[in-house]
Amino acid sequence: MSPVYINSASCISAQDTLNENILQNLKPENSSRMLKAIDPNYKEFIPPAMIRRMSKTVKMSAVASHYALQEAGISKPDAIIVGTGMGCSQDSEKFLKNVIDNEEEFLTPTFFIQSTHNTVAGQIALGLQCHAYNFTYVNTSSSLEFSFLDAQLQINDGEAENVLAGSTDEQTARTMELYCLNNTIKKETDLPVDYLTSTTDGVIWGEGASFFVLGKDKTAGSYAKLKNIQISNRVDINEVIIFIQDYLTKNDLSAQDIDAVILGFSGDAKSDVYYTKAMEIFPDSAALYYKHLSGEFNTASGFSTFMACHILKEQQIPEVMMINDVKKEEIKTVLLYNHLAGSDHSLVLLEKA
Template identity: 80%
Template sequence: MSAVYINSASCISAQDTLNENLFQHLKPQNWGSIIKAIDPNYKEFIPPAMIRRMSKTVKMSSVASQHALKEAGIEKPDAIIVGTGMGCSQDSEKFLKNVIDNHEEFLTPTYFIQSTHNTVAGQIALGLQCHAYNFTYVNTSSSLEFSMLDAKLQITDGESENILVGSTDEQTERTMELYQLNNTIKKSEDLPFDFLNSKTKGVIWGEGSSFFVLGKNKTENSYAQLNDIQISNRLETDGVQGFIVDFLSKNNLTAHDIDAVILGFSGDSDSDEYYIKAMNVFPDSALLYYKHLSGEFNTASGFSIFMACHILKNQQIPEVMMINSTKKESIKNVLIYNHLLGNDHSLVLLGKV
């Protein structure tokens, strides 16, 4: 397959990622069990009358997608593809609360209409008056990877030239309560903790929205080449190294060709074993982690791809992300490995433009 280029990258997260000097403002987030995304000034991007009717995930996606399209110099993309794990959770909860409070009678349909997972992609298309291919992937932690794979296939097959691809997930009060009850989220007594050497179960939960314009042609603003993606729903810890080595071999690479590896350490003592196994494959690479900056959530990999794009473009690695002290003079290949609590494993290979 020929390379597909990432021609713009925009992210709203727990970090100030809309700032041009974002590397200088990265701060670890390990003092609370739930961390929220930093809200931009939505009034600069969305009419006030519309803001009131939008959930946070729609607002974040609207701003991030506008940023991405503007940076790429694209008015209307040939397709809009969005990945999300939880969709519009806020409106889903509001609708279900109305069902209970009103004893299933006299319900207004607004919250139900806005609660569907494809609301984000639909709202972006309405704003752009874009009638092209519009699709939403809901595949937990590999939702963005499936979206990018779809876009890559369309571009390499000649069906599209520029595609807007994004990911988004928001927090909701009731869902966070349930995650705390089933110990998905770390208990307060286990905070703070060392992400790389955690002895306790659970994660810090975050939220955010990341959007990219994938294109057929390289531009002056191109960040990276999207070389390949591989996804596996289930993996045994003993199979991780084979999973990675086979993927690299398919791309005519070895572990020594990978200059930086971004791993999704979440602080969950059980599922982080996968990343520890993966580290042993790369004795000569710069090893990085990122969920101490973004938190864990279904589409947290959007933050890692965003950071990888900036690392490749700037040829610089932020100190706050480094696991080891290895530094490369030139960063040509970056591999991102992510999963969510041991399920839905993904590998994304990016190359220098």
């Protein structure tokens, strides 16, 4: 497939990513079990009567997509594609609670209707009065990558020129309780955590929404060129190096051509070994990590893509993200490697626009 351009990028996260000077104001967090996204003033974007009926993931996505379209100078995209791991879990929990409390009788359908995973893409389309291609991908930690692949296909096939693609996931009380019970989330006794040298299992859980406008043509404000994506559900620890090297070969690159590699170190000792192994391939590249800024969640790769876009555009790497001390005079190529608990491995190749 031909490359496409990322012409705008917007993110709501545990960092103040809606304001300027993003790379200079990043604050790591390693002492909380859960990181909440910083809420913008939703009343500036959504009528108060609608806000009450919206779950957090819908609100975050509505605002992030608004900023992405505004930055790209587009009122209506040719397609809306959203990736999510958990969907509108807040409304799902409310519906299930009603089922139990009312003993499966006299149920109102509202929470059920709003609990479906495609609610986010649908609400964005309703707000824009956009009747174009509308699709949602639910593929755990590779949901955004599948959305990008679809967007790339839409553009390459001439079905669209500008596509709004993004990812979103929210925290909900009951789900977080369950994640604590099954040790997906770290125990209090394991905090604070050193993300790079952790010896305990579990992660600090986050949330957020990231949206991008992908286009066929480069614009004055383009962040990056999206070259290629590869996804594999399972990769054995002994196959990591081959997995990455084969991907580089397919793209006519060597490890020396990668100026920066962004790895998804989450503080989970069991699954972070994949990233430690991957670092062996890139001794001459700037090695970066990011989940101490965003937390781990299904679509955390949206935050890393957002950061990679800013790194390529602004040509600077925040000290707080650096694993090694390799510094390049110019950052032309960035490779993103992510997975969730050892499954759904993704590689995303971005180049300077």
